[in-house]
Amino acid sequence: MESEIDFIDSRKASAAFKRTSKQFTHVPATFEEAITATEFGKYNVMLAILVMLASFGAVLDTSTMSYTFVAAQCDLELSLSDKGLLNAVTYAGMITSAMLWGFLFDVLGRKQLLILGFLVDAVFVFTSAFSQSLLLLLITKYLQGLIINGPFAALSSYISEFHCAKYRPIFQMIIGTSISLGQVLLPCLAWLVLPQPLDFTLINLNFHSWSVFLLITGLPAFLSGIVFTFCPESPKFLMTCGENEKALEIFRKVYSVNTGNPPESYPIKSLLDETKVSMDGSHVTAHRSKGQALREGFQQIKPIFFKPHLSKISLTCAMMLFIVMSQNMLRLWLPQIFQIITDYQLVHEESANLCTMLESGTLKPSNATLAEECVVNNNNSKVYINSIIVGCTAMIGNALAGTLIRFIGKKKILLAALTTAGIFSVSMYFASSEELAVAFSSIFIACGSVANNVMVSVTVDLFPTTLRTMAIAVGMMIGRTGAMAGNFVFPYLLASGCEPPFFVVGAFMIAAALVSLLIPNTDMKALT
Template sequence: MSESRESESGDSKLPKIPEQQEEPPQNDAAADFETAIDSAGFGMFNILLLVAAIPAAMGTVYETSTMSYILPSAECDLQLSLLDKGILNAITYAGMISSAVMWGYLADTKGRRNLLIVGYAADTVCVLGGAFSQNRIQLMVFKYLGGFCMSGPFAVLMTYLTEMHGRKHRQRIMMMVGIMFSIATLTLPGLAMLILPQTWDFHVWTLKLASWQVFVAITALPSLLSFVLFFFFPESPKFLMSKGRNQEAMTAFKIIYHLNSRKPKDSFPIKLLANEVIVPVKKHKEGKDVPIEIKLPMESAEVQDAESQDAKKSSLRSGFTQLRPLFTKPYLGLSLWVYLLNFCVLLGQNTMRLWLPQLFASINEYEQLIDGQSESTSICNILEYSVNRTQNQLEAATRNDPNVECHVNITASTYTNNLIVAGAGFVAYMLAGFLVNLVGVKRIMTMGLFVAGCCSIGMYWSNSAISTVAIASLFVTMGSISATSVISASVNLFPTSLRTMIVSLEMMFGRLGSLLGNIFFPALMGLGCVPPFLMISSFMLAGCLMAAFLPLKNKAALK
C-alpha cells in the first residue's frame, strides 16, 4: 500500500519500479533442462518407460542374432552353403553400417520418439518379410533392410532413455538397459529350444512355412510392441528445448510430472523454460533485453521458424567443426588406434558368438551319430563333419534326387549349450561394471582380450562337448567385458566435445569387423580346423597388444 501511495505522488519514473522488480523473478524462474527434469521427479512414468524399453532392447538384439539360430534348421529349405551362412550372419551389420549417418542426422533433426516409432515399425515389416522368404536371396535382402532400419533405434534408444531421466538416476538407467540387452540375449536360445525342433509345415496361399520361419516371425513381436508403445510417450524434452520448441517441452515435462507425482499438470513448479537453442553470437549482441530472448521460443513461433534455416546451417557447420579435430595431429593417431582396437575386438567376439549355435548343432548331431562308439568329439572332427555334411546336404537339395533326401536333425538339446553361453554372457555384463571400476579399464581390457585369444586357439585342443562349451563360455564372458571396456576407454581418452563422434565411428568400425569376420570364418572352415580359430585368436591378441599400449592410466575408473 505504501509503495502505491508513493508512486501516485512521487517522481514519474517511480511507477516503472514494480515492472523492473517483476523481471528478475522471471529470469530466476526460467529453468534449464536439468532443473526441469529433476522437478518432474522419478516414479510411475519412468517405470512405464523402462517397461516399454524391454521389448525395444529385445528387438535390437533379435535383429542381429536371429540368423545364427535358424541356420542349422533352414539349410535344406534355403539350400545354404557355408558362405551363405556367413553372409546371413553378417549382412545385418552391412545394413547398419550403410544407414548409420542417415539415422544420426534424422535423430538430431526429426526427434528421438519419431525415429523410434518409424524404426521399429520398419523393422517389424523387414522381420516379417524375412519370415515369409522362400529362398536365401529374399532372406538376405530382408536381413540387410532389417539392419538398415534397426541402426537408428539401436542407437537412439539409449539417448532417449538418458534424456528422460535426471542426473541422479542416469547411471542406474544405463545399467538397467544393459541388463535388458543381456536378458534379451538369454531369451533367444530359450525361444529356439521351444520352436525350432518342431516339424511344422504350414501353407499360406502359395507360401510354404516351416518352424524356422515361425521362429523368425515371432521375433518380430518385440519390434511391433515397441512401435505401438512409443506412441504413448512424449518426445524427448531435451530435444525439444534444443530446437526452441519450449511449449512442447513444457507439455512433456507436465506429463512426466503428472504421472510421477499424481498431481495436476498445472501444479508443475516450473513455469518458464530457458532458451537452450544455440544462437549465433551476432544475435546475442543485437538482442539487448535478455528476458525477451528467454521467452522467444515459447511466445514467437514466427521468429523461431525464421531462425530454423540458420540453425540447420550452423548445426551442419558445427558438425564439420566437430569432425576436424579427429583429423588433426593430437587426436588422429589416438582415434585410429581406438577404431582398430574395436574392429579387432568385435570381429572376434561377434564371429564366435554368431557361429556358436551352428557349431553346437553340429556337436549335438555328431554325438548322436557316434552314440556308443569310442570316437573323439574333438572340435576338428566336428568341423570336418560339419563342412562335409553341409556340402552333401547342398548337393542333395540341388539334385532333387528322391533317393537322396536333405534332412535336418534338430532337438531341444541342440540349443542347451547356447543357453549356457548366453547365461555366461549375462553374468559377464553384471560383473563388467564392478570389475572395470575396481581393476581399471586398461588392465581388465588387456587381460580379457588375452584370455579370449587363448580360449579361441584353445578350441583346437578341445576333445569333448563339455570342454567346448566351457571354453566358449569363457571366451564370450571375456569378450563381453573387453567390448564394454573399449567403449569405457574411449570415453576416458577423449574430451566431451568429441566423445559422441568417437563412439559412433568406433561402433561403425566394430560392425565392419563383425561383417568381415562372419564372412571369413566359413571360408577358413573349408581350409581346415586351425585357420578359423587362429583368425579369431590373432585379432583378439592383436587387440590385447593395442590395449596394453593405450595411453590410459589403470587407475582411471568409469564415472
C-alpha cells in the first residue's frame, strides 16, 4: 500500500508539470510540482560537479591518515595503536558535533553553514600539515571531524532539495560515486607525493612529504566553500520557512538555466504555503527571525524521538551503525594491510596467503621487518596500485547502482549490497594470494559504499524537511560512533589473529542486511 501511495505521489507531480500556465496561476504548487517543472539540465549538471568536489573534500578528512601514518610513522614515532587512534579521532569529532550541526542546518538553512563549514574545515586541514608531534596531529584531526560532519550531512539534504523524486536517488548515488572517486584520486596523490624525499625546514618547523600531502588535501574543502557562496539557498527550506517568493525566484532561475527560456516563462506562479500545514504538530513561523528559528527548532526536533518517527530513526541508527562501522573498520586499514603485504614480499622475496603475511607484520610496525632502526619502505607502489583498484571498483559499483536503482528499487539494492559485502569480508580470510585479497576487499568496499549511500537516500525520504538533516546527522553520529570504536579495536583484532577482523566485519554487514528487511519502501516518494 505504501509503495502504491508513493507511486501516486510521483504521478501527481509529473501530471502537475503538464498543467497549463493558467492552471498554475490559480493553483498553488507543492514543492514536488515546482521542482519537477524546472526540468533537468545544465543547472543539475553544475550541481553534480559541485557535489563531486565537496564529497571529495569530505572523504579526505577520514581517509588521509590511512596513507599519512605509513609515511609519518618514523617522524612521529607511531605505534600500531597510535595509528588506530589517528583513524578514530576524526570520528570522535564528528560524534561530538553531530546533533548540533543537524539542528542548525534544519533551523537556519543550508547555504551559509555549508560555506562556513567547508572553509573552516580547510583551515584545520592546512593546520594539520604543520604538525610536529602526534598530539597536534590528533587535535587537528579531531577538529576536522568536529567541523566536516555538518556540511557533509547537509550535502545530501541540499542536493535532494533541488531534484524531484525521479532524480533524487540518482544524485545520492552521485555522492557515493564521488566519494569512491576520491578514494581513487587519494592514493594517486599519495603515490605522487609521499615517496618523494621532501624534507626541509621552514621557520623552525620540519616539513616532510606527508606534510605537503596534507596541505594539498585541504584544497577541495577550501574550493567547495568558495563555490557555495555563489549557490542559492535550498528552495525547499525556504518554502518550509514561508519564504515562498524567494523560493519561487530560485525555481525560476533553475528553470531558466535548464531550459534556456526566460525566467518569466516558468509555468508555476505561486507556491503552497507550507507554514500553514501542520508537520507532526510542529509550527513554523513565516518570515521568522534567526532567534525564532532557534526557538522553534527545539520544538521541531522533538518529533524525531516520538511516534511515528521513533521507529524510523531507530531503524536508521541501527543500519548506519552496522554499515559505517564495518565498512570503515576495514577500509581505513587497507593501506596498512597492503603495506604489510609489500613488506613481507620484499623481505621473503615471495608471496603467501593473506593470513601468513598479516601474522608476520601486525604485531610490530611494518618497517621493523626491514631493519632494526625505523626506516619507511618507499618501494611500495603496490600499496597505491591496490588502493586505486579498490577505489575504482567502488566507483564502478556506485555508478552501476545509480543506473539500476530506478528499476530495481532502493530496498532490494540495499539488501543485495549488504549481503554481498558480508560474504566477501569473510572470504578475505580464505584469500590464498595478494590478488584474491585485493579482489575480495574491492568488492566488499564497493558494496559497503553502495549500501551506505542508498541508506542516506532512504533516510532523506523517510523524514520531512524540518527533521531531515537532523535524522541524517543522528544516523551518521551513531554510525561514526561505531567507526570510532571499530578503529580502536581493529588493531587488537589484527594482533589476535587472522580470523577475528574479517569475521567480525562480515557479521556486522550480515546483521545490517537482516535489519534492512524492516525498512519501508521509499521508491518514488515525494519530499514533504
